[in-house]
Amino acid sequence: MKYLPLLCALLATLGAAAQRPLYLVNGEVRDDIASIPPADIERVEELPADDETVARYGQQASHGVVVVTLRYDTPARFGDGGESFDAFIARNVKWDEEETAARVVVRYTVAADGSVAAGEVLQSTDNRLRRRVLKALAEAPRWHPATKDDRAVASDGVLRIQLPEGKRLPRQVEMVWR
Known part of the structure; x- marks a missing residue:
């Protein structure tokens, strides 16, 4: 829960879709991070939109990168995935x-x-x-x-x-x- 204020502030400042950062969740690119339960977040790191970040992650990182590390590598799964x-x-x-x-x-x-x-x-x-x-x-x-x-x-x-x-x-x- 200690990351909730940081995550909320980060989402509020990154409002415009054209200026959205690259979201990496456990190393995978995501379109959005708003649906991640705050209790599942272990760490959030914001990388600036500088030459080093763009060189490492490519042009899609031109508005910065938000690296989210979850408390788990794979989420819990109910049943065979056919029914929520x-x-x-x-x-x-x-x-x-x-x-x-x-x-x-x-x-x-x-x-x-x-x-x-x-x-x-x-x-x-x-x-x-x-x-x-x-x-x-x-x-x-x-x-x-x-x-x-x-x-x-x-x-x-x-x-x-x-x-x-x-x-x-x-x-x-x-x-x-x-």
Whole structure:
């Protein structure tokens, strides 16, 4: 989390698409780094747009280079890659179409053994859905854990569930006292 302010400031100052730096994440070129969870970042290094940087990385580094090193070499992977974890959990939570739309957002950790543990509930518009999502998360199958130097390591993620799918959340009622 100590890199979050640096990353936010860096992204804010690099707004124009024509002047975007080259992003290298674990040595691979990426179009964007905004989707990387801050907890997964081990180190961020900003290289200036000087002759040495351009000579090392090529003309695409003419606006500088942002080198991001993650806590892992390969990210954790759920299942065979055919279904996202969010979709799996949503499919395994019983929530009828007639019920009011509700949303739950929760942090989770994939341990080095591939087991999944719920963390902080970031948002919950319905306690029934929250309980059902947490139960489905606790019963989820093991993941292929993230690896660093060919060793399994823990990693974090955020689960976002809104059911029934495609149904809008009800507007919150606001009261104004005068």
